[in-house]
Amino acid sequence: MVGALGRSLSRTRARLSDALRHLVPSQKPDEETLEALEEALIAADVGPTTALRLVENLRQAPVDDESPPERLRAAMLETLAKSKTEGNGPPDGRPQVILLVGVNGSGKTTTAAKLGARYVAQGRSVIFGAADTFRAAGVEQLEVWGARLDVSVIAHQPGGDPAAVVYDTCEAGRSRGINVVLIDTAGRLHTKDNLMAELSKIHRAAAKVIEGAPDEVWLVLDATTGQNGLRQAEEFLQHAGVTGLILAKLDGSAKGGVALAIAETLDLPIRFVGTGEGIDNLAPFDAEAYVDGLLGEDQ
Numbered sequence: 001m002v003g004a005l006g007r008s009l010s011r012t013r014a015r016l017s018d019a020l021r022h023l024v025p026s027q028k029p030d031e032e033t034l035e036a037l038e039e040a041l042i043a044a045d046v047g048p049t050t051a052l053r054l055v056e057n058l059r060q061a062p063v064d065d066e067s068p069p070e071r072l073r074a075a076m077l078e079t080l081a082k083s084k085t086e087g088n089g090p091p092d093g094r095p096q097v098i099l100l101v102g103v104n105g106s107g108k109t110t111t112a113a114k115l116g117a118r119y120v121a122q123g124r125s126v127i128f129g130a131a132d133t134f135r136a137a138g139v140e141q142l143e144v145w146g147a148r149l150d151v152s153v154i155a156h157q158p159g160g161d162p163a164a165v166v167y168d169t170c171e172a173g174r175s176r177g178i179n180v181v182l183i184d185t186a187g188r189l190h191t192k193d194n195l196m197a198e199l200s201k202i203h204r205a206a207a208k209v210i211e212g213a214p215d216e217v218w219l220v221l222d223a224t225t226g227q228n229g230l231r232q233a234e235e236f237l238q239h240a241g242v243t244g245l246i247l248a249k250l251d252g253s254a255k256g257g258v259a260l261a262i263a264e265t266l267d268l269p270i271r272f273v274g275t276g277e278g279i280d281n282l283a284p285f286d287a288e289a290y291v292d293g294l295l296g297e298d299q
């Protein structure tokens with residue numbers, strides 16, 4: 001059975017399928033096959049280091065190796081196992097505070113809505129904080145989702161201080177006994193120091209109301225940007241205390257191999273992937289389903 005995660009990898013899988021066709025059981029791959037595979041892996045944004053390592057693993061395989069495809073699958077799973085999978089989990093007796101950060105248009109607001117829907121479906125109460133005070137449209141977007149999900153949205157006037165919104169949202173979450181405080185922030189370039197400094201201020205505002213908050217800072221990456229997302233992650237990790245990643249728009253991406261590059265390079269769990277624009281199009285990241293989605297036959 002192919003799940004949403006596997007289906008969302010169809011474009012990435014298409015990039016790999018030609019090269020994979022020559023990798024068959026009971027046959028040692030020739031040099032041409034290995035080179036084509038390395039190129040295809042790089043094209044799918046697995047990253048040059050990981051691509052080389054995966055191919056080298058096949059090249060060095062013992063002559064009696066039964067199944068090169070199985071060997072590749074195992075090596076990919078091993079790469080993914082390098083990164084953490086567990087998050088901090090919800091704390092006891094107070095709201096869990098989750099902050100969504102990322103560059104412009106990466107999918108933060110949509111992901112906030114999807115997460116809200118997911119938690120509500122799990123029976124947890126949710127409140128949204130619209131800390132994107134740059135764009136009135138950003139606040140409206142969250143309010144539309146809030147109304148649909150019957151989730152309150154804390155918002156201020158456009159141009160206001162995002163840290164103040166965070167403060168008020170945490171305060172409302174605490175006084176109302178809410179389970180999850182989900183904060184959507186404005187898109188920011190990872191290269192702009194002042195915007196990164198604003199994130200520290202947001203952190204402090206949350207901690208002022210709820211000791212230990214934020215519990216999670218999830219960086220929403222646009223999976224269609226591939227390797228560029230990796231550079232963003234490194235910057236956000238340094239400046240914003242990121243605790244996990246969400247790979248949005250995996251469904252539209254031919255660069256979905258980036259999860260392997262992330263696992264190879266960053267000690268951060270990929271928590272969820274975006275599998276479409278709909279409210280239900282969010283799947284927990286699952287290494288096996290992901291690798292099967294990359295290597296599997298086209299549906």
Ligand SMILES: Nc1nc2c(ncn2[C@@H]2O[C@H](COP(=O)(O)OP(=O)(O)OP(=O)(O)O)[C@@H](O)[C@H]2O)c(=O)[nH]1
Pocket residue numbers: 102103104105106107108109110111132138185186187188248249250251252273274275276277281
């Ligand atoms: N196909 C697909 N589209 C997505 C996914 N997640 C978000 N989008 C689309 O990406 C576009 C941008 O999403 P937003 O959630 O507004 O992104 P944002 O990061 O909040 O943008 P800014 O607030 O402007 O920085 C919208 O058209 C979304 O519908 C996904 O998983 N799959």
Ligand SMILES: [Mg+2]
Pocket residue numbers: 108109110132138184185186187
């Ligand atoms: Mg937004």
